[in-house]
Amino acid sequence: MATPQKMENPNMTKALSDTILSKYINNLASEIKTAITKVKQINPEIEVMGIGIGAPNGNYYSGTIEYPPNLPFVGVVNFTSLIEKKFPEFKHIKLTNDANAAALGEMIYGGGKGMKNFAMMTLGTGLGSGLIVNGDLVYGADGFAGECGHTTVVPDGRVCGCGGLGHLEAYCSATGIKRTVYELLAKYNDSKSPLANIPYNEMTSKIVFDAAEKGDPIAKEVFQITGELLGRSLADTVHYLSPEAIFLFGGAAAAGDYIFKPAKASMERHLLPVFRNKVKILPSKLKESTAAIVGSSALIWKELEKN
Amino acid sequence: MATPQKMENPNMTKALSDTILSKYINNLASEIKTAITKVKQINPEIEVMGIGIGAPNGNYYSGTIEYPPNLPFVGVVNFTSLIEKKFPEFKHIKLTNDANAAALGEMIYGGGKGMKNFAMMTLGTGLGSGLIVNGDLVYGADGFAGECGHTTVVPDGRVCGCGGLGHLEAYCSATGIKRTVYELLAKYNDSKSPLANIPYNEMTSKIVFDAAEKGDPIAKEVFQITGELLGRSLADTVHYLSPEAIFLFGGAAAAGDYIFKPAKASMERHLLPVFRNKVKILPSKLKESTAAIVGSSALIWKELEKN
Numbered sequence: 001m002a003t004p005q006k007m008e009n010p011n012m013t014k015a016l017s018d019t020i021l022s023k024y025i026n027n028l029a030s031e032i033k034t035a036i037t038k039v040k041q042i043n044p045e046i047e048v049m050g051i052g053i054g055a056p057n058g059n060y061y062s063g064t065i066e067y068p069p070n071l072p073f074v075g076v077v078n079f080t081s082l083i084e085k086k087f088p089e090f091k092h093i094k095l096t097n098d099a100n101a102a103a104l105g106e107m108i109y110g111g112g113k114g115m116k117n118f119a120m121m122t123l124g125t126g127l128g129s130g131l132i133v134n135g136d137l138v139y140g141a142d143g144f145a146g147e148c149g150h151t152t153v154v155p156d157g158r159v160c161g162c163g164g165l166g167h168l169e170a171y172c173s174a175t176g177i178k179r180t181v182y183e184l185l186a187k188y189n190d191s192k193s194p195l196a197n198i199p200y201n202e203m204t205s206k207i208v209f210d211a212a213e214k215g216d217p218i219a220k221e222v223f224q225i226t227g228e229l230l231g232r233s234l235a236d237t238v239h240y241l242s243p244e245a246i247f248l249f250g251g252a253a254a255a256g257d258y259i260f261k262p263a264k265a266s267m268e269r270h271l272l273p274v275f276r277n278k279v280k281i282l283p284s285k286l287k288e289s290t291a292a293i294v295g296s297s298a299l300i301w302k303e304l305e306k307n
Numbered sequence: 308m309a310t311p312q313k314m315e316n317p318n319m320t321k322a323l324s325d326t327i328l329s330k331y332i333n334n335l336a337s338e339i340k341t342a343i344t345k346v347k348q349i350n351p352e353i354e355v356m357g358i359g360i361g362a363p364n365g366n367y368y369s370g371t372i373e374y375p376p377n378l379p380f381v382g383v384v385n386f387t388s389l390i391e392k393k394f395p396e397f398k399h400i401k402l403t404n405d406a407n408a409a410a411l412g413e414m415i416y417g418g419g420k421g422m423k424n425f426a427m428m429t430l431g432t433g434l435g436s437g438l439i440v441n442g443d444l445v446y447g448a449d450g451f452a453g454e455c456g457h458t459t460v461v462p463d464g465r466v467c468g469c470g471g472l473g474h475l476e477a478y479c480s481a482t483g484i485k486r487t488v489y490e491l492l493a494k495y496n497d498s499k500s501p502l503a504n505i506p507y508n509e510m511t512s513k514i515v516f517d518a519a520e521k522g523d524p525i526a527k528e529v530f531q532i533t534g535e536l537l538g539r540s541l542a543d544t545v546h547y548l549s550p551e552a553i554f555l556f557g558g559a560a561a562a563g564d565y566i567f568k569p570a571k572a573s574m575e576r577h578l579l580p581v582f583r584n585k586v587k588i589l590p591s592k593l594k595e596s597t598a599a600i601v602g603s604s605a606l607i608w609k610e611l612e613k614n
Contacts, residue, residue, distance in 0.1 A: 140549025242447025
């Protein structure tokens with residue numbers, strides 16, 4: 001799950017938030033109705049069983065979106081109950097965080113098929129995670145479990161987006177990769193690296209990947225460092241949960257061997273002997289463009305399994 | 308669960324191990340039979356439903372004890388099948404690690420009654436843990452999950468008993484507390500501390516506790532540092548699993564407020580806002596002297612629940 005921070009927009013009042021929310025729900029309901037109609041036109045036999053929602057700071061238990069950092073809503077929004085009012089015909093309207101939804105997607109449609117225990121790490125702007133234990137998503141006591149991005153990997157290290165220090169997300173997300181680029185440029189004062197010609201605000205994981213492909217030592221070291229830290233953190237994941245596999249998803253994971261190789265080597269080095277050579281680090285089989293959709297849909301499949 | 312290391316006695320041959328094991332199983336079976344007879348004498352209506360075993364490096368799935376560091380057995384021992392041969396009348400003969408058994412004991416007989424999500428940390432010579440998610444113990448893909456003692460809290464820090472660096476166990480177990488005492492004595496060159504008169508091999512958590520009670524600044528700082536590191540690590544536990552509570556068990560936890568207060572403060576400081584003031588750190592309600600027994604018994608209650 002990605003960061004459930006209480007970092008809402010300070011310029012947003014409750015009244016304005018309610019107005020925006022009301023319009024948003026109306027538009028969303030209209031879009032959903034259109035989508036259902038289209039699906040039925042393609043094949044009238046398709047039965048729509050429910051509505052699955054993947055949302056930042058989404059709480060599965062309560063159906064609420066709580067203090068979302070990047071949405072124009074204030075406080076705790078009872079999101080599923082608003083959707084339920086628009087679609088009283090559906091028994092299953094469920095919401096969870098985007099990374100949790102992605103983990104369910106991986107389990108039902110992706111590389112996690114048949115696995116009862118695995119972890120999903122989404123390496124995007126932030127670092128989200130979804131944990132599957134005994135075939136179920138871990139929601140924890142309050143519905144917000146699976147925040148591996150905010151575990152500490154470098155005590156008193158970089159400032160994380162959440163305000164904490166040294167979190168995994170501050171090092172091993174796409175943003176973390178960018179930060180490491182400039183740390184290394186500063187360290188080596190390397191003017192020959194192609195990365196030295198790009199402004200901070202324009203740097204992407206893709207640019208670093210391309211530079212690594214051309215042999216740039218800075219770019220290669222960036223991935224090496226990122227993989228090292230990620231691998232140590234994944235060893236912690238294994239010590240907690242002993243998963244069958246850990247899936248990496250998202251832009252930063254697209255760097256392939258540049259990140260998978262050092263991550264695997266570092267994870268193995270940091271594992272207790274009993275866990276070594278057991279746990280796979282795999283690229284997600286979900287497509288970047290459709291993961292959110294299949295993940296939300298998987299949320300409803302999971303409900304149908306329970307009933 | 309406590310360390311499943313492949314660190315068996317190098318002087319132990321397979322043949323010698325088999326001989327010792329065979330004798331051990333015979334003696335154990337005889338003791339169990341005596342115990343059952345005694346229980347029946349006390350109350351003939353008591354029905355013995357199974358045999359629960361808590362053992363270091365015990366694997367719930369396979370019933371094996373694997374490479375136990377402190378037992379005179381070599382390799383992988385099919386422990387439950389040996390006991391099954393002695394007690395064919397019992398349907399439920401189950402084995403797990405001692406810390407996992409303690410977590411089940413906490414759930415069925417202790418402070419975890421009615422909780423679906425909690426963590427148990429046993430702070431003894433080592434640091435074991437048992438994790439309860441959705442009302443079940445987390446065994447993971449291989450039966451060895453719950454090794455929080457071997458997550459990294461100080462990168463490249465102290466050498467852990469397992470050979471790894473900077474593990475939680477190397478700082479927040481009774482042994483970790485002892486190590487911190489001498490690190491601080493060395494740091495401050497403090498000859499006035501009563502702890503400075505005690506040889507390394509004789510130092511215990513109890514001695515440090517007594518010194519703290521008498522106002523010794525070194526002893527107080529030892530607990531402060533231990534609690535700080537433990538709290539940061541428990542924040543990681545919360546970010547993974549969002550438990551309702553975390554129970555601390557064992558000698559080091561007996562220091563009470565000296566360890567609970569800094570641990571709680573540090574955990575809260577390292578948590579995402581959404582998790583703050585939600586998760587309790589509680590002393591275990593199991594007695595040190597009987598925890599292993601009630602834990603193993605809880606393992607069988609849990610089996611009966613499933614059937």
